[in-house]
Amino acid sequence: MTSHAHPVTTPSTAPEPPLWALHRELIGKTVRTDLTHAFHPGQPHFPAFPDEKREMPFDMSRGDGFNVHLYTIVGQWGTHVDPPVHFVDGARPLDEIPVDEMILPLVVLDITERVDADPDAVPTLADVAAWEARNGRIPQGAFVALRTGWGRRWPDPAAMANKDAAGVSHYPGWSAEVLTHLFEEAGVTAIGHEQTDTDPGLATSAGDFSLESYVLERDRWQIELMADLDLVPEAGALIVATWPKPQGGSGFPARVFALHHAD
Numbered sequence: 001m002t003s004h005a006h007p008v009t010t011p012s013t014a015p016e017p018p019l020w021a022l023h024r025e026l027i028g029k030t031v032r033t034d035l036t037h038a039f040h041p042g043q044p045h046f047p048a049f050p051d052e053k054r055e056m057p058f059d060m061s062r063g064d065g066f067n068v069h070l071y072t073i074v075g076q077w078g079t080h081v082d083p084p085v086h087f088v089d090g091a092r093p094l095d096e097i098p099v100d101e102m103i104l105p106l107v108v109l110d111i112t113e114r115v116d117a118d119p120d121a122v123p124t125l126a127d128v129a130a131w132e133a134r135n136g137r138i139p140q141g142a143f144v145a146l147r148t149g150w151g152r153r154w155p156d157p158a159a160m161a162n163k164d165a166a167g168v169s170h171y172p173g174w175s176a177e178v179l180t181h182l183f184e185e186a187g188v189t190a191i192g193h194e195q196t197d198t199d200p201g202l203a204t205s206a207g208d209f210s211l212e213s214y215v216l217e218r219d220r221w222q223i224e225l226m227a228d229l230d231l232v233p234e235a236g237a238l239i240v241a242t243w244p245k246p247q248g249g250s251g252f253p254a255r256v257f258a259l260h261h262a263d
Contacts, residue, residue: 026259035145035192035239035256037154037227039078044153044160044225046196049074075251079225081243086250087209087216094249097221101189104143106239106258107131108229112149115172119162121148122175122200128182135235140187143239147229148172151194154227160196173200174211183218190241191215192223192256223256232258 016024037043041052053072058064076082084091109131114121123146132138150171153159162170173195182188197204198212215222223241237260243252 029261030259031262033228033231033258033260035226035228035232035258036079036254037151037225039073039253040155042157043078043155044157044196045074045078046076047161049076052077073253075246075249075253076224078253079223079227079256080251081221081223081241081254082212082216082251083221083249084216084219085248087213091216092219092221093247094243094252095245095247101221102242103238103240104141104189105139106232106237106260107138107142107144107188108147108232108234108237109144109178110147110234111172112147112230115148115150119170119172120200120202121172123178124175125177125181128178131234138182138186138188141189142186143190143192143241144182144186144188145191145223145226145229145239146172146174146193147234148194149230151225151227151229154225162201168205169201171195171201173203174198176211176214179211179214183215183220188220190221190223192226192241194226194229196225198222198224223254226256232260236260 039052041054045051055070056068057070058066058068060067076086081094083094083097085093109123109127111121111123111127128138138144150160160171164170174191174193182191197209198215199209203209203211237258239256239258241254241256243254246252
């Protein structure tokens, strides 16, 4: 009678591949913080965009063998990426942004305290100087996120828009002086923020999106509607920003997370 039992083998004593060892060490010593809102119909979004539509062409509750969702959304939906082509015709689309740009040092500029007192607050060069006094120069090629506390208002559309009686929105955004410094002097790769727009509410209410134009015209990209920036340190973390790869894509929901030490 022939036995088909597999022989007992001794595990190899070959050294662990360096990247596997690095991964094990990284996972053991860092926290992974999701910076992404789960998107859904009815969530806050740019007012000119249609709401999400979601259908189930296959549904196990109807007796189908599996579940399948059909999503109808604009590219700029929920936590999403804006590539240069979003505002600049012929510029880089999503599929031309290399994976080299998707893992970067994370710098967090925190103006939450000022925003709590004044929702129209924006960052200043003094904020950048104070960050650098505590942490050293902003690394070249970094991702700089603006922490405002505005993400706490998600997913309430009215709270995010924060309109006054005249219909003017009051929410924070970036400033020209800080963006100019980040891109022209510090050489950052990308930016992100918790609000719907790069520009503050006073500007977007008047149809002014010049700061977003400035970012994208410089062949940079950005992540909008970020979540939980209060859970990551202002310096020392890494950010991983990923998204699908639609050919010629002008925007898409993104999955973004940070790796950082617990302390």
